[in-house]
Amino acid sequence: MNLKQLSENLGLSQTTVSRALNGYPEVNEATRKRVALAADEYGYRPSTRAKGLATGQALAIGHVIPISTKHEMVNPIFGDFIAGAGETYARNGYEMILSIVDDANEEQVYRGLKSRRAVDGVVVHGPLMNDARIPLLSELGLPFVVHGRASGIDTPYSWLDVNNRSAFHRATDFLCDLGHRRIGLVNGLETMDFAHRRRAGYEQALSDHNIPIDPSIMAVGEMTEVHGYQSTRDMLALDNPPTAVIVSSMISALGARRALEDLGLTMGRDVSIITHDDVLSYLENGLDVPIFTATRSSVRDAGRKLAEMLLHRIANPFEDDKHELLEAELTVGRSTGPAPRKV
Amino acid sequence: MNLKQLSENLGLSQTTVSRALNGYPEVNEATRKRVALAADEYGYRPSTRAKGLATGQALAIGHVIPISTKHEMVNPIFGDFIAGAGETYARNGYEMILSIVDDANEEQVYRGLKSRRAVDGVVVHGPLMNDARIPLLSELGLPFVVHGRASGIDTPYSWLDVNNRSAFHRATDFLCDLGHRRIGLVNGLETMDFAHRRRAGYEQALSDHNIPIDPSIMAVGEMTEVHGYQSTRDMLALDNPPTAVIVSSMISALGARRALEDLGLTMGRDVSIITHDDVLSYLENGLDVPIFTATRSSVRDAGRKLAEMLLHRIANPFEDDKHELLEAELTVGRSTGPAPRKV
C-alpha cells in the first residue's frame, strides 16, 4: 500500500492524505480521522526512503563502532549503550544504522555516510587522545556527539562523559584512607582518552597522599578478563606487591579476582580491589551487597542521554555545543578492606 | 555533489554517468574511467535513499534485538554477533539497521520495517519455543533467517544453529566418564529454544548412563553472572550436592566459579564445571590452557555466516530454505577433573 493507492481508496488527493497523516492544520478534523483510520486498517506506513528523499532528512543516526584491529575486540559496553540510545531513537521516529569498522577504514566510513546522505548525524564511540574523527566530522559538516572526550583537540564539539578523573581520584583516595600505600592500576589502553583521565585521577590522588607513582604496578591493555588476570598476577608477583588494585572494568575485575584466587588470596582482606562498573545488564555487581567496591555509572543511561543530545543538535543546528559530565558514584562492596599490616 | 552536477561537470548525461558507475556494458571504457575518476575526485556517492527508491531495494538488513522486559537485559553475545554480520554487510554494500525492542512491541516493529520498506530482510535473534515471529515474517513476506531454531513451528524457514543438544550431550558424557554421577545444570530461560535443546542433550546423556534426572539441581534463568552464582550456591547447599555443574554461558560460569570460591571449594577438584563458550572477544577462555572446559562455538562466525545466508536468500528468493548446524568443539581446560571420592 502506498500513498497513491490509499488516497484513491479514500477519494482524496495525495496532498490531503499526506497532510492529514502528518498533522498539518489545513485538513478537516473529520477527514483526518477518516484518513487515519484507513491508514491503520490497510497498515499504510510511508516509505522511509521516499519520505527521506522528499524531505532531505534521513531520519537515521549512524553509530560507527570501531573494532581494534589488534584484538578484534568489540567493547562489551556497546550492547547496553546501544540499547539506551535505541530507546531514544524509537521514541523519536529515528532509525539506528550501525557500521562495524576497523581503525584503518574509519575515515572512509564517515565520508561514505555523509556523501550517501545515509544519516542525519553520528555518535562517536571510544574517543582517542587527539582523535582525528572530531576535526574530520566537523569539516564534513556531519552533526555528531561524542561519548567521552578527546584531549588535545581544539575543534569544539558536543560530548557526554563520565568524570573519569574524579572517579579514579576518589577510588584511590578511598583506598589510601583505608591505609593502602601500594595501589596498583589495571587500566585500558592509553590511546583511549578515558584511560588517560583515569590515570590522571589516580596519580593525582597518590600525589596528594605523598605516595610515589610506580609504573611497575600500572598496567594497560584491552579490557578483557585475561588482561585483568594477567596484570594482577604480574603485580602480585613483584617483590613489593600492591595491597590494592584499581581496575578499569568489571570484566577485567573478574580476571583480577581470579588471579587472587589462584594465589590463594582473599579479596577484600589480603588484597583490595576497586573497579569501574558500567552497570551492564548481564554483569550486575552482586545482589544486595555489591561484590566489588566500584565507581559506578550506567552506560545505558549515557546512551539514552547522548542520543537525546544528538537529536537536539540536529533539530537546532545553530545552538552552541553541549557538554555533560556525569559523576560516578562510589559504591562500597566487599572487595575492599583495610590494608593488611606488614608481616 | 549529486548525479546531475557530476554529469554536468563531465558534459555527459545522467544516464551515462549512472551506467558508467554501475558497470553497465554500454559505455566506452575510456569514458568510464573518466567518470570514475571524477566521481572519486568530487567524493560523489549516490544517495542511498534515491537509489533505493529507484531500484526498489533498501540495501539494508534489519536486526531486531529483543530486550527481555523483566531484566532489561541485552544478551552479551550480541556485540560479537553483530560484528560478524557487519563484516559481511560491509563487503556487500548493505547497511545494518538495528531496532532495540521489548517483547511487547516486537510485532509492531517487524510490521513497520516491512510496510515502510526500510529493509530487504531481517535476522531473527534469540528464537523462543513456538516463536510467533517466524510465521509472522513468513506471512509478511519479509525475507529472514533465524539465529537458532524454534521448536514447534511448522512454517519452513532458514536457520543457522549450534548443535546445542549434542554439545550438552557430550559435555554431560564427558563428566560421566570422569565418574560424576551428580551433575547440575545452570541453564538459560526455557522459553528460549536453545535452552530446551541443551537440557534435552543433558537429560539424554544422563539417561544413557542410568543417572536419574533431578530437577533440584537444574536451574533456569537469564544468563547473568549473578544467576550462575546463585544457582550454583543453591545447588551446593543441598544435602546431596552435585560434584559437577554444566553452565550455559561463560558469564554465568564466572558466577559459578565465584560461588565455589565463596564456599572454599576448588574448581576442577572439588567441583567440576563445564560451560558453553561463545568465544566473545573480551572473554577469552584463558591464554594457553583454557580456564574452563567448554563446548565452544564462535558467535562472531555465526554472525558472518548467517548474514551471508540472508543475502543469498534475498538474491535468490525462490530457492529452498537453507539450514546449517554447527558442531561445537569440546575443549578441555582446568575446570574439570575426576569425581571426588565419597568421604
Place this chain on the structure above:
DNA sequence: AATTGATTCCAAAGCGCTTTGGATGGTTTA
C-alpha cells in the same frame, strides 16, 4: 549506395513521498 549492426550516448519516465501555489465554495464583513 543502401542497408545492417555495433557502439555509445541521451531524454524522459518513474520510484513514493512532501510541499508550493493555487482553486473552490461557503461565511463574514463593509
Place this chain on the structure above:
DNA sequence: TAAACCATCCAAAGCGCTTTGGAATCAATT
C-alpha cells in the same frame, strides 16, 4: 450585494537516482 476572508482541498513540481526506449555515429556488409 460585492468584497474579503476562511476553511478545505487539489494538481503538479521536485527530491536523486535507475532504466526504458530510442537516437546518433561510424564501420562493415551487401
